[in-house]
Amino acid sequence: MKNPFKVYRIDVVMFLGFAGMIVLLFSAVILLTLNKSTDEITDKVSHYQQRLLTEMNKKMTTNLIGIERTAITASRNFGVLYDRLYEGDDYDRNRISTEIRSQLSNFVYSTPMLQSIHIYSDYPFHTDIQEAVHFYPMNQISEETWYEDIKHSDSAWIGEHTVITNKGDTPVISFALKAYDSKLKYFALVIMNVKVTNFHSFISPSGENTSITLIDGTGKQITQVGASISDKLDIVELIRQTNSLHGSAKQGSDFIVWSTSSDSRWTLVEATPWEQLTEGTIKLASMFIILGISAIVLALFIVIFLSRQFTKPISLLLRAMYSFSINQKAVDLPEDYRNEFGMLFHGYHKLVNRVEELYRSSEENHKRQIAAEIRSLQMMINPHFLYNTLDQINWTAIEAGQTKISRxxxxxxxxxRMSLSNLNTLVTVDEEIQHIEHYLKFQSIRWESALSYSIHVEEAAKTCFMPKFTLQPFIENAFVHGFHGRRSAIIHVRIFTSKQDLMIEIEDNGKGLISAEKKTKTSGGHGLQNVRERIEALFGKTYTFALVNKPNQTGVIAQIMLPIIQKDGE
Structure with a gap:
């Protein structure tokens, strides 16, 4: 072992020598005092908190069961009326839709804990953010952050999350229940949103700095009141290992006490900072620490006098580093040092210059990014305006009895709405098909029985991704150019996979390319050119499309070839 006097600085050896002896002596006394008093305190706190948690659990379980029963009742009533939505004319459907909305609203208004009810179904209900009941399309469930909680279960409590209301984002805790019809077919999801403040009123912490966490039977956190608990996963594992409904333990920097309901569905975990529990003991130990510090300070004064000249250059460098700020003059450092300190000062100056250059570059990039974001937001204003305007016109048509125009x-x-709800470049084939179905249904209202169309999608192709708005320009061109002057129209869409490619065929019985060529150049060609450029930009020139006349000019076949993409972003 090397002699420390030959390896380390004299000031360090002297300081550590004197301070070490004092620290060892006082540490032994402090540790004994802390251990004895801490054990007594934790036993008392554990007993008291377990009693409070048990009472909270009983009160909370009663209210949660009430919410679940309300959800079951609402689901049954909704299911009875939902089957009648597909019977009768528009007037009957509007009347039943209004009755559904009224019944669900009554559940919200009659249950103080409820904030709102959300319904996910395939029926196109109208949703008003001002109301207590909101309706959403069934295919939107998979996009929700809590989808995995209910995916493989008929019912589940969803942890704390936010919902959009007329007052902005509101934190709620939700109970989700799948609705089944008489044939046991899953047709809707009922979400009962409970105000977070109501939950918190049941589980108020016993101390100022304590926190209470509600965990369900699967170990998932539902909500939390107070400061965050460290190592939540370790706490859940600890409770499972003890196999006890009630208990306490020190976990990380917290002292936790838990109480599980008799049916093992809910567990309340109260965490108290360990420092708070041992505050009294620490005060006693602080007295001993002060005595030790006093002795250390005495040794420190002797060492400081000897080491001051040695540590002065380091202090200057640290002061310059702490006071450094962009766009302000750097602190001047001595230039008469020729040893290692001089090298440190020189290196610091070079580093400061480099940081300032990087900051200016970053600032310019930030300005360009802000400008690009502003342009992007401005481009979104027009589509939103058109969507809102169409909605107003639609209501005007309904009030005037113009059902055909309304449809x-x-x-x-x-x-x-589909174009605004998904801003991604790529969408699934299933989403793209939904988009063109709306367009074909729009045309069907105009053409009535004169229009016939079919869409066949291979099952494996439905989940593949493709560029957004790829199919509409082809179908739109068929109506604008191919079917112009015709009394009947036929369109067939077929999507399938072939090896590593996604193949799309769109066939019509229009005029063909020759008779529509001039109009295509002046109007329809821009949409197809846009599709071609987007495909080549995303996948290269290997992938494109071709337009081919059917025999005897009895229509056109559009053949589109794309790569198979299973995930957006691949």
Missing amino acids: MLSHIASMF
Whole structure:
């Protein structure tokens, strides 16, 4: 072992020598005092908190069961009326829709804990953010952050999350229940949103700095009151290992006490900072620490006098580093040092210059990014304006009894809504098919029985991704150019996979390319050119499309070839 006097600085050896002896002596006394008093305190706190948690659990379980029963009742009533939505004319459907909305609203208004009810179904209900009941399309469930909680279960409590209301984002805790019809077919999801403040009123912490966490039977956190608990996963594992409904333990920097309901569905975990529990003991130990510090300070004064000249250059460098700020003059450092300190000062100056250059570059990039974001937001204003305008026109048509116009506007609005709800470059084949179905249904209202169309999608192709708005320009060109002057129209869409490619065929019985060529150059060609450029930009020139006349000019076949993409971003 090397002699420390030959390896380390004299000031360090002297300081550590004197301070070490004092620290060892006082540490032994402090540790004994802390251990004895801490054990007594934790036993008392554990007993008291377990009693409080048990009472909270009983009160909370009673209210949660009430919410679940309300959800079951609401689901049954909704299911009875939902089957009648597909019977009768528009007037009957509007009347039943209003009755559903009224019944569900009554559940919200009669249950103080409820904030709102959300319904996910395939029926196109109208949703008003001002109301207590909101309706959403069934295919939107998979996009929700809590989808995995209910995916493989008929019912589940969803942890704390936010919902959009007329007052902005509101934190709620939700109970989700799948609704089944008489044939046990899953047709809707009922979400009962409970105000977070109501939950918190049941589980108020016993101390100022303590926190209470509600965990369900699967170990998932539902909500939390107070400061965050460290190592939540370790706490859940600890409770499972002890196999006890009640208990306590020190976990990380917290002292936790838990109480599980008799049916093992809910567990309340109260965490108290360990420092708070041992505060009294620490005060006693602080007295001993002060005595030790006093002795250390005495040794420190002797060492400081000897080491001051040695540590002065380091202090200057640290002061310059702490006071450094962009766009301000750097602190001047001595230039008469020729040893290692001089090298440190020189290196610091070079580093400061480099940091300032990087900051200016970053600032310019930030300005360009802000400008690009502003342009992007401005481009979104027009589509939103058109969508809202169409919605107003649709309501005007409904009030005027123009159901045919209302249906056409509804399909157009759905197309706008789909374009605004998903801003990704790529969408699934299934989403793209939904988009063109709205367009074909729009045309069906105009052509009535003269229009016939079919869409066949291979099952494996439905989940593949493709560029957004790829199919609409082809179908739109068929109506604008191919079917112009015709009394009947036929369109067939077929999507399938072939090896590593996604193949799309769109066939019509229009005039063909020759008779529509001039109009295509002046109007329809821009949409197809846009599709071609987007495909080549995303996948290269290997992938494109071709337009081919059917025999005897009895129509056109559009053949599109794309790569198979299973995930957005691949």
